[in-house]
Amino acid sequence: MSEPQNSTFRPRIFSGIQPSGGLTLGNYLGALKRFAALQGGEAETIYCVVDLHAITVWQEPEQLRMRIREAAAAFMAAGVDPAKSVLFNQSQVSAHAEMAWLFNTVARVGWMYRMTQFKDKAGKNSENASLGLLAYPALMAADILTYQATAVPVGEDQKQHLELTRDIAAKFNHDYKVDHFPITQPLIEGVATRVMSLRDGSKKMSKSDPSDASRINLTDDADAIAQKIRKARTDADPLPGSADGLKDRPEARNLVNIYAALSDETVDQVLARFEGQGFGAFKPALAEVAVASMAPITKAMSDYMADPAEIDRVLADGADRAEAIARPILDRTKDIMGLLRTR
Ligand code: AMP
Ligand code: TRP
Numbered sequence: 001m002s003e004p005q006n007s008t009f010r011p012r013i014f015s016g017i018q019p020s021g022g023l024t025l026g027n028y029l030g031a032l033k034r035f036a037a038l039q040g041g042e043a044e045t046i047y048c049v050v051d052l053h054a055i056t057v058w059q060e061p062e063q064l065r066m067r068i069r070e071a072a073a074a075f076m077a078a079g080v081d082p083a084k085s086v087l088f089n090q091s092q093v094s095a096h097a098e099m100a101w102l103f104n105t106v107a108r109v110g111w112m113y114r115m116t117q118f119k120d121k122a123g124k125n126s127e128n129a130s131l132g133l134l135a136y137p138a139l140m141a142a143d144i145l146t147y148q149a150t151a152v153p154v155g156e157d158q159k160q161h162l163e164l165t166r167d168i169a170a171k172f173n174h175d176y177k178v179d180h181f182p183i184t185q186p187l188i189e190g191v192a193t194r195v196m197s198l199r200d201g202s203k204k205m206s207k208s209d210p211s212d213a214s215r216i217n218l219t220d221d222a223d224a225i226a227q228k229i230r231k232a233r234t235d236a237d238p239l240p241g242s243a244d245g246l247k248d249r250p251e252a253r254n255l256v257n258i259y260a261a262l263s264d265e266t267v268d269q270v271l272a273r274f275e276g277q278g279f280g281a282f283k284p285a286l287a288e289v290a291v292a293s294m295a296p297i298t299k300a301m302s303d304y305m306a307d308p309a310e311i312d313r314v315l316a317d318g319a320d321r322a323e324a325i326a327r328p329i330l331d332r333t334k335d336i337m338g339l340l341r342t343r
Pocket of ligand 1: 016017018019026027028029030031153154155156157158192193194195196204205206
């Protein structure tokens with residue numbers, strides 16, 4: 001059995017975002033902004049609102065429906081163009097759920113218990129977590145491999161899930177003696193793969209943090225953004241001349257990384273301009289860059305949300321196009337596994 005040659009698969013990029021609450025600057029810089037930048041290259045780009053993942057923890061039905069549209073609006077506001085990418089929501093393409101079941105028979109229970117996201121989300125009472133929360137990574141592998149995706153752009157927190165996706169692909173190929181699934185490459189690149197909380201430089205910026213001041217939401221207006229940056233935790237030292245000087249200063253490093261990611265500069269380029277200055281000077285400059293880049297996105301999002309029928313049309317069209325790619329790959333997977341298909 002030889003390793004599958006990813007060059008035998010056509011280049012295809014897949015990624016997803018959960019519609020489980022307001023999106024943050026972390027989602028934008030770690031994911032959405034990069035999704036938009038990857039369009040129009042050699043690889044086909046497929047982006048998904050992963051609503052089946054969201055329901056692994058409780059979601060209010062009416063609110064969920066709104067958040068699915070809101071996540072789709074965020075993709076488009078960040079520059080994902082439904083004419084250049086396939087944009088859809090997961091639950092409308094049943095191949096995801098079917099492939100996930102097939103992978104439930106390939107993946108091992110122990111692999112799932114080792115996932116740090118499961119441990120974090122399940123908390124102390126893990127016996128009471130939904131079975132879906134435990135199987136979450138098998139569904140994620142299904143999302144990716146149902147398109148034979150060769151690369152997946154994500155933030156740092158998804159690295160372990162992508163390794164598990166590679167393990168599932170490798171075990172399937174090995175067990176059935178085929179080169180059916182690619183060994184997907186994670187694309188965890190840039191300075192903003194892990195945007196940290198504005199209140200605590202050791203914690204990830206997250207939509208589930210109880211403190212709203214810890215994050216910038218994609219729906220925050222200019223005043224809220226500026227105020228959150230002004231109040232962000234920092235230290236009293238001036239900024240150093242190069243990235244090395246930020247090693248033991250997590251809060252300072254986070255703000256400089258955010259600046260660099262927003263302005264498409266390197267950390268060293270940013271520091272070359274601000275060397276020797278304190279946060280009294282840096283924070284207003286960061287607020288200005290943040291407002292300038294985020295305001296058009298916030299505005300575009302609310303414009304899209306004003307026309308939910310148009311979002312629904314985009315998602316329906318995206319689901320048709322996704323289905324056309326997914327169905328033959330799912331059928332072939334069933335054939336390989338010996339399931340009988342008579343139609
Ligand atoms: P989620 O909101 O958990 O569905 O995450 C969607 C995408 O955003 C994934 O690629 C995450 O890795 C990425 N992401 C979420 N939070 C952050 C963060 N604080 N910094 C960088 N990327 C993030
Ligand atoms: N688990 C991812 C997250 O929470 C979301 C996700 C689901 C995903 N399926 C995916 C990301 C497939 C990339 C590819 O961020």
